Amino acid sequence: MLRQLQNLEADAQIDPTTVGANPDGLLKRSSGGIREALKLWQEQHDIALADTLGRPPSSTLSDTQNLFTQSGEDESFTAIARDDEVDDDDDLNFGSDEPIPDIFAHQVFLRRGDLVELMAASEPVLAIFVRNVADQCQFYTIRGEWVHRDPGGARWAVSRFVNPDDLNEILPYLPAEEVAEEKMNRLQPVDVHAPRDAGAKVIDQMLLFHQTADAEFRKHADRIDRLYEIIAPSEAFADRTYMSLKDIATKVLMKEDPSELTQPMMWAIHRAIAQSQNIIWDQMNYRQNPIYEIYPQQGLKHISQVREWAREYQEGIIEDSTNESMSSIDATLMAATRSLNPLATFVKKARAAIQQSRQTRSLSKSGFIGPSSTRIEIDEDLDMPYREILMQEFDDKERIIIHYLDVWATSSYVNAYTNLASVGPMILRAIGMYEGFELDESTGFTLLQELGVVTPWENRTVYKLRNLKLPGHDSGFGEASSLLRNSRMEVKVFEPKDSMEGLRKDWGDMPVFCIDSADTLERDDGVSLELVDNDLSAYWVHVHVANPSAFIIPDSAMAKYAASIGESVYFPERKYPMLNPKVTRDQLSLANNRPCITFSAKISVDGDILEKKVSPGIVRNVHYLTPRMVGQGLGLTETNEALETVSILTVGGQMPTQPVDDVDQTGKALSDPGHIEILHKLLELGEAARHKRAQAGAPEFYSSARIATTYPIVFLGKYAAAKHFKIKDRNVRRFEGDPIITLQRTTEAYGLVAKLVADLMIIAGDVGASWCSERNIPIPYRGILRNPEPASPPEVFKREILDPKIAKYGHAEQNDLLRYMRLVGQTQVSDRPLHHHALGLPAYCKATSPLRRHIDLYTHWQIEAALRHEAATGTSLIGSTDDSYLPFSRAQVEEYAGGTIHREKRMTLAKTSSTRHWICQALFRAFYFQEAALPETFEVTGVHGRARHGHYPGWLSMWNVKVQVRDSAAVLKESGWRLGDVWEARLSGVDPYHKNIDMEPIRLIEREGGRLVG
Incomplete structure (x- = not known):
C-alpha cells in the first residue's frame, strides 16, 4: 500500500508513459504517446467531456499570485451547504425504471465508479464515489481512505471512471450506515481487517489520472501560468465576464475544436483556475452548467493597489509606535507622508461620516444599522418614505477603496482565508469605530451603510448572485445594462409586423377567460371551451397564449435582452420585466382583438386526450377574472375569512393604500350563467386529465386547499419598483426615514381554482411538446x-x-x-423529448408565458416557423427530419437547454433570498427597535437536517418561514432534536446580513405519538 499512499507532490516527477501499473489497459502504450492513449481511454470508458471545478490546487501547479478564492472551512474537507436551493414543483418525480439518458446523467447524478474531486484544506483530493448512505455520500480516496460528505461536496466528476465491480473488494470494509457529525468531511482509515491490496486497482487508476493531468500541465505550463492574463477582460471599463471551463481550456490550450480536450487536460486547467483565484466558479449545480466569473484586469489592479496602500499605512503605524527616539522633525515628516496615503484620508472621512450616521441610526452587530430616528410622512402623491442627503465627496482613490469594500463585504467575492481579505479588517481597525465587533464582512457591510454607499436596508442578493446579469447593478458598461439600453431604444421605434399574418384563425365571440390576480399587468394566457359537434362525451379545450414571438424577431435588441435576463424578475422592492412593459401592455398582452397562439386538446370526459393541435389566431371576447371571482362564482370557497390576506406586522408606519387600476374590471363578480357553466366544465375536464396523468405515475402532493404563505410588501415610493440600484460611491450619503414593510400571511383558499389553471397549462405544455416531437422539432423539452x-x-x-x-x-x-x-x-x-414522470407525460414544454419567460418565447419561435413552413408547402412536417426552416438549429437548442435549468434555479434562489431578506428586515426592526409588537412565543416544527453551528433547522408555522433553533439544555432534556417535533420557542435574535432568524426552545409541545402539553 506504500505506493498507493505515496505523497502526491512526488507524482509530478513521474512520466505516465513509464508507469508500470496499467490496470485494464487504462493507458496502453502506443506510438501515438499520451494524446492517443487518452483518446483510447475515453473511448473504452465511454466518457464524455464534462466541465470541471475545483478549489486549491496541488503543489504540482505553478505558484501564481492568489487574490480571490471561494469560501471554505479549516477542516479536512469543506462541505458545500445547499439548504437554500429551491426546485420547481415539476421537479417532483414518482420514479421509474426508465434508463437515464447518457447526455445528462453524468452531469446530474453521481454513480458508483465516478471519479470526483473533493476539496481539502490544503489541496484537492481525487476520490471514487462509492454509494449514498442515508443523506451522506461515501467516497474512497486516492490515499486509500474513505470519507462521508454532503451530496453537494463533489464539485467535479468523470462519469464511470472505474468499473463499479472494482469497488466490491473494498465495499465490505466501509461503513454501511451514516456517520456521526464529527466524522463527516474527515478522512477515515479503512477497516484494519481489510486485505492489504483491497482497493489497489482503483487507487492505481486514480494515480495514473493524476499523473497524466500533471504531465499536461507541464506541457502547457507557459500558457497555463498566464491563464488569467489570457482570458481576463483588459479594456479600461470592462465589466466581469463569464466563460465555461471548456471555453477556457480551448482558449488557453489553443485547441481549434473542444473535442480535442481530454479529461486530464480539463482537470489541469481546472486546478489552474482554482489557483488563480481571480476567477470565481458557480457554487450551485456546477456539474450541470459550469460557468466561471472572470474579474477584469483593471479592477484587479485597483484591488491590488488598495492592498498596497493598506500595507504602507500599517507599516507607518508600526514605525510610529516602535520608534520612540524619532526626532520631532522626523515624526512630523512621517506623519505628513502618511497623511498623503489615500487610506489615511479615507479613514478620516469615514470617521466623520460614521459619527454623523450614529446621531440618527443605532449600530448593531447584525450587519445592518438600525432604522432612522426621523420618520418621513407620506404625502398624497405617495412620495418616498425616506430622503437622501448628499454630503462629502469621495475622490477617485477613495472610490477605489470603496470598490474593494464592495467586493469584500457586499458581493462576497473575497474569501476570509486569503491575504487580500486581511485588508478589510485592516481598514476597519484603522477607522477605529467598531470596538467589540468581529472585523469581518458583516461589519464591512455595516461600514458601507454608515457611509451611505449602500442604503441601510439594501438587499445583498442582487450583488451576490452576479451572474444573473440583472441590469443596473454593473458599472453601466456591462452586458446587461448595454442590452437594456439597446432594447429601450428599439422600443421607441417599434412598429409591430405580424409574421403570422394570413394564417390566423379568428376565434370570434368565443369567451376566453384570463384568470390572474387583479394587479397582473402581463396577461399571458386565457382558456376557452368548444363543443365537439354537440357530442357531450368530448370537448375541445383551448389555451390561448399571447404571441409576442410573431412580432419580435430572435436577433432584435428586445429579444437579446430577453435572452440575457431569462425571465421577468419580481423582488419585493424592485422589478425587472423581461419585455418592455409599455409594449406588452399596449400591444402584446392578451386582450380583445389581439393575436394569440392556441394550444388545443380534444379531451374526453374521462380525461383521455384524443387529438392535439397548435394554431395562430385572434381572440375577440376576453374576460379577466381573479381566483376569488372564479372561486365564488363556482361555489368553491369555504368561508369569507379564507379569502382575506392577514397583515402579521408592519414597521415604518402605516402602509399607504395604492389605487388599483381596474380597467380590466376584475373587481366584478362572476355572474353570467353561461360563463359559470363553461368554467365548471373546464374544471371537470382538467381534473379528469390530471387523474389520467396520475395513473401514468404523476404524484399529487396537495389534498387541501389551505396553504399559508408569508410575503413582505415593501414600500419605497411610488416609482421605486421600477428603479435599479447599485453601489453609489460619489458621496457620503445620509438617509432619513426607512421603507415601510408589511408582512402578509395569505392562506390559499382556492385549491380547486389553482388546480384548474395548473391543469390547463399542463395540457398546453403537453400539446406543444407532442406537436413538436411528432415533427422532430428541437425545442427546450x-x-x-x-x-x-x-x-x-x-x-x-x-x-x-x-x-x-x-x-x-x-x-x-x-x-x-x-x-x-x-x-x-x-x-x-x-433538445429532445424527455419523459416527465412528475407530470405523467412522455414529453412536456413550457409554452404559456412568453411575456415573462424567454424559454416560452424561444419555443414559440420554433413552432411558428414550422406553422409557416407547413402553410407555405401545403404538407405536414410530421415525421420530417428537415430543420433548415427553423430559426434555431438542434445544436443551438442543445446549447440553450444546457443552461436553462441552472439559471431557473439561480433565479428562484434569488427570489427566495430576497423575500427572506425583507422578512428579516421587518423582524429586525420589530425585535430590536420595537417598531411592531411580536408574540411572546411561537410554535416551531423540527425539520430534517443536522445541527449547524449549534443550531437545528426549524419551521415557524405561524409565518411559514425557516428558522434556526439553538441547541440547549431543554433540547437535551427531551433526548435531542427530532424530525417533526413541535416546540414552543421565543425569538432570540435576527441577523439580516446572513438572513438568520434565531429561536430559543422553551418546551416540547408535540412529538410523534401525541401532543404533550395543551
Missing part, C-alpha cells in the same frame, strides 16, 4: 432524470413520510418535498 442510486427508495419515503403528512395537514412541507426530489431525480431540459 422538460423532463425528469431519475436518480440511479438514491439513498433510500423514494416510494418508501413517500409512503412513510409524505403521505401521512398530506393526510394529516393537507400538504407536505417544502423541506420534505426537497428531500423527496433528491431521492427521485431532477428536472432537466433537452
Whole structure:
C-alpha cells in the first residue's frame, strides 16, 4: 500500500508513459504517446467531456499570485451547504425504471465508479464515489481512505471512471450506515481487517489520472501560468465576464475544436483556475452548467493597489509606535507622508461620516444599522418614505477603496482565508469605530451603510448572485445594462409586423377567460371551451397564449435582452420585466382583438386526450377574472375569512393604500350563467386529465386547499419598483426615514381554482411538446432524470413520510418535498423529448408565458416557423427530419437547454433570498427597535437536517418561514432534536446580513405519538 499512499507532490516527477501499473489497459502504450492513449481511454470508458471545478490546487501547479478564492472551512474537507436551493414543483418525480439518458446523467447524478474531486484544506483530493448512505455520500480516496460528505461536496466528476465491480473488494470494509457529525468531511482509515491490496486497482487508476493531468500541465505550463492574463477582460471599463471551463481550456490550450480536450487536460486547467483565484466558479449545480466569473484586469489592479496602500499605512503605524527616539522633525515628516496615503484620508472621512450616521441610526452587530430616528410622512402623491442627503465627496482613490469594500463585504467575492481579505479588517481597525465587533464582512457591510454607499436596508442578493446579469447593478458598461439600453431604444421605434399574418384563425365571440390576480399587468394566457359537434362525451379545450414571438424577431435588441435576463424578475422592492412593459401592455398582452397562439386538446370526459393541435389566431371576447371571482362564482370557497390576506406586522408606519387600476374590471363578480357553466366544465375536464396523468405515475402532493404563505410588501415610493440600484460611491450619503414593510400571511383558499389553471397549462405544455416531437422539432423539452442510486427508495419515503403528512395537514412541507426530489431525480431540459414522470407525460414544454419567460418565447419561435413552413408547402412536417426552416438549429437548442435549468434555479434562489431578506428586515426592526409588537412565543416544527453551528433547522408555522433553533439544555432534556417535533420557542435574535432568524426552545409541545402539553 506504500505506493498507493505515496505523497502526491512526488507524482509530478513521474512520466505516465513509464508507469508500470496499467490496470485494464487504462493507458496502453502506443506510438501515438499520451494524446492517443487518452483518446483510447475515453473511448473504452465511454466518457464524455464534462466541465470541471475545483478549489486549491496541488503543489504540482505553478505558484501564481492568489487574490480571490471561494469560501471554505479549516477542516479536512469543506462541505458545500445547499439548504437554500429551491426546485420547481415539476421537479417532483414518482420514479421509474426508465434508463437515464447518457447526455445528462453524468452531469446530474453521481454513480458508483465516478471519479470526483473533493476539496481539502490544503489541496484537492481525487476520490471514487462509492454509494449514498442515508443523506451522506461515501467516497474512497486516492490515499486509500474513505470519507462521508454532503451530496453537494463533489464539485467535479468523470462519469464511470472505474468499473463499479472494482469497488466490491473494498465495499465490505466501509461503513454501511451514516456517520456521526464529527466524522463527516474527515478522512477515515479503512477497516484494519481489510486485505492489504483491497482497493489497489482503483487507487492505481486514480494515480495514473493524476499523473497524466500533471504531465499536461507541464506541457502547457507557459500558457497555463498566464491563464488569467489570457482570458481576463483588459479594456479600461470592462465589466466581469463569464466563460465555461471548456471555453477556457480551448482558449488557453489553443485547441481549434473542444473535442480535442481530454479529461486530464480539463482537470489541469481546472486546478489552474482554482489557483488563480481571480476567477470565481458557480457554487450551485456546477456539474450541470459550469460557468466561471472572470474579474477584469483593471479592477484587479485597483484591488491590488488598495492592498498596497493598506500595507504602507500599517507599516507607518508600526514605525510610529516602535520608534520612540524619532526626532520631532522626523515624526512630523512621517506623519505628513502618511497623511498623503489615500487610506489615511479615507479613514478620516469615514470617521466623520460614521459619527454623523450614529446621531440618527443605532449600530448593531447584525450587519445592518438600525432604522432612522426621523420618520418621513407620506404625502398624497405617495412620495418616498425616506430622503437622501448628499454630503462629502469621495475622490477617485477613495472610490477605489470603496470598490474593494464592495467586493469584500457586499458581493462576497473575497474569501476570509486569503491575504487580500486581511485588508478589510485592516481598514476597519484603522477607522477605529467598531470596538467589540468581529472585523469581518458583516461589519464591512455595516461600514458601507454608515457611509451611505449602500442604503441601510439594501438587499445583498442582487450583488451576490452576479451572474444573473440583472441590469443596473454593473458599472453601466456591462452586458446587461448595454442590452437594456439597446432594447429601450428599439422600443421607441417599434412598429409591430405580424409574421403570422394570413394564417390566423379568428376565434370570434368565443369567451376566453384570463384568470390572474387583479394587479397582473402581463396577461399571458386565457382558456376557452368548444363543443365537439354537440357530442357531450368530448370537448375541445383551448389555451390561448399571447404571441409576442410573431412580432419580435430572435436577433432584435428586445429579444437579446430577453435572452440575457431569462425571465421577468419580481423582488419585493424592485422589478425587472423581461419585455418592455409599455409594449406588452399596449400591444402584446392578451386582450380583445389581439393575436394569440392556441394550444388545443380534444379531451374526453374521462380525461383521455384524443387529438392535439397548435394554431395562430385572434381572440375577440376576453374576460379577466381573479381566483376569488372564479372561486365564488363556482361555489368553491369555504368561508369569507379564507379569502382575506392577514397583515402579521408592519414597521415604518402605516402602509399607504395604492389605487388599483381596474380597467380590466376584475373587481366584478362572476355572474353570467353561461360563463359559470363553461368554467365548471373546464374544471371537470382538467381534473379528469390530471387523474389520467396520475395513473401514468404523476404524484399529487396537495389534498387541501389551505396553504399559508408569508410575503413582505415593501414600500419605497411610488416609482421605486421600477428603479435599479447599485453601489453609489460619489458621496457620503445620509438617509432619513426607512421603507415601510408589511408582512402578509395569505392562506390559499382556492385549491380547486389553482388546480384548474395548473391543469390547463399542463395540457398546453403537453400539446406543444407532442406537436413538436411528432415533427422532430428541437425545442427546450422538460423532463425528469431519475436518480440511479438514491439513498433510500423514494416510494418508501413517500409512503412513510409524505403521505401521512398530506393526510394529516393537507400538504407536505417544502423541506420534505426537497428531500423527496433528491431521492427521485431532477428536472432537466433537452433538445429532445424527455419523459416527465412528475407530470405523467412522455414529453412536456413550457409554452404559456412568453411575456415573462424567454424559454416560452424561444419555443414559440420554433413552432411558428414550422406553422409557416407547413402553410407555405401545403404538407405536414410530421415525421420530417428537415430543420433548415427553423430559426434555431438542434445544436443551438442543445446549447440553450444546457443552461436553462441552472439559471431557473439561480433565479428562484434569488427570489427566495430576497423575500427572506425583507422578512428579516421587518423582524429586525420589530425585535430590536420595537417598531411592531411580536408574540411572546411561537410554535416551531423540527425539520430534517443536522445541527449547524449549534443550531437545528426549524419551521415557524405561524409565518411559514425557516428558522434556526439553538441547541440547549431543554433540547437535551427531551433526548435531542427530532424530525417533526413541535416546540414552543421565543425569538432570540435576527441577523439580516446572513438572513438568520434565531429561536430559543422553551418546551416540547408535540412529538410523534401525541401532543404533550395543551
